[in-house]
Amino acid sequence: MAAIRAEGLTKVYGDLRAVDGVSLEVAEGEFVGVLGPNGAGKTTLLEMVEGLRRPDGGTVEVLGERVWPRNAGLLPRIGVQLQASAFFERLTAREQIRTFAALYGVSPARADDWLERVGLGEKAASRVEDLSGGQAQRLSIACALVHDPDLVFLDEPTAALDPQARRNLWDLLSGINDSGRTVVLTTHYMDEAEALCDRVAVMDAGRVLQVGAPADLIRDLGAPARTLEDVFLHLTGREYRA
Template identity: 70%
Template sequence: MIDDVRKTYGDLRAVDGVSFGVGTGEFFGILGPNGAGKTTTLEIIEGLRSPDSGSVSLLGRSPWPRNRELLPRIGVQLQASAFFERLTAREQIRTFASLYGVGTTSGDAWLARVGLDDKGDTQTSKLSGGQLQRLSIACALVHEPEVVFLDEPTAGLDPQARRNLWDLLSSLNDDGRTVVLTTHYMDEAEMLCDRVAIMDKGSILELDSPTALIRALDAAVRISIAPNVLALADARQVDGVDAASADDSSLTMTTRDPAAVMSDLARRGALTGLQVRGATLEDVFLTRTGREYRA
């Protein structure tokens, strides 16, 4: 889809040689901290910006300069809530529907699908952040595009609203649609995406499915139990444990052989408050950059 794309602003290399392809029907994620170049990359693919060098091909065509034959085939949700002033949710989506030459029924259907029927007559200025995101996703999809771009659809939402939105997002490529999403939430990328490109400072660090990325790390598993169930010295003696540490709330052991640790702990009757945490994409980021991941 895109090949060796670069974009520089002054001294800042916003996008520094990014290449990847997205397959039809794939749920593709671009993951990285703020300022990593995700949005700029997305804007170059959408055709909002021209790359300084490199080439972009979207559905077999070049999105730059503005290509009005390509636009009906793609759907876009932008970071800010881009709506007409003082229109209700239903008027917004119907207006967007007609911009794409789609009837009002499709607008109403999408409004229902994102769970906003009862907010149809509410002006957008009175909707919550989560509702606005749902509406702007519906507006991006009202004309049933082949590819949809979502730029940080869950940014700024509280955890509950984010999880509610995940159900909607994960259903978007059910009917063979391609979804490209940027996010700075590791768990979101892990949860939703078929493949993830981890970006930092304008380049792609890793690109694979979330599970493959984590497996490739061969990272240790952390097992923690309630404090005072086991002395720290004993914990270090448990089968398979590489290291152990304790604080006020828990005793944590790291291991590459969780099965051995678990059975030994069971023998010792020390499973109170058991928690097992595998590696996450955060560990992938940490390993690759040597920096703690900060969204």
């Protein structure tokens, strides 16, 4: 069974077609990246797949069920890390994740275990506002995983992180997928897509231009030492700008 099956998804804002007839299928256990520059429509696409935004056209099924109208039965089976982390004010890292855990009936002990798993055990008593950018992102991801979902959505989880913090987070993200979960990641970093994803959907101006394994997309250009930047140039006729 496909974890995600989207057909003809469309979202329009006035004259802007933010998502323009996108079809995409993700198999169970896959790590799929949606790659494109800012404004490509990646976040809007994810929000429709997650059931957070109503499509103007098309259909989407997640784990075999329709997501719109809002399907509350899917909520325990999916985890969502939003592009902008939203935490409760003045709570410590431990209090944050225990609060998220309580929403799903998960024990405090399991919540504390997730802090350890994302490398934040020593920061459990620190307030979120005192965490570094990379630490806050790790906490956000832990909160999305605390209820052990089958499918995880990560919206530009390494945005605004320095190169070392990004690579540290890659190890965590790889581990999430290795545990058998399906992961969908949006990113505008070419190297991130190449390092993490089984397949990528290259997106621009609301459309998915091509889908495939990073190595296959590069190889299909028929020249050595190509990169996903070259794939984007080949598909759009312009250089990639994050």
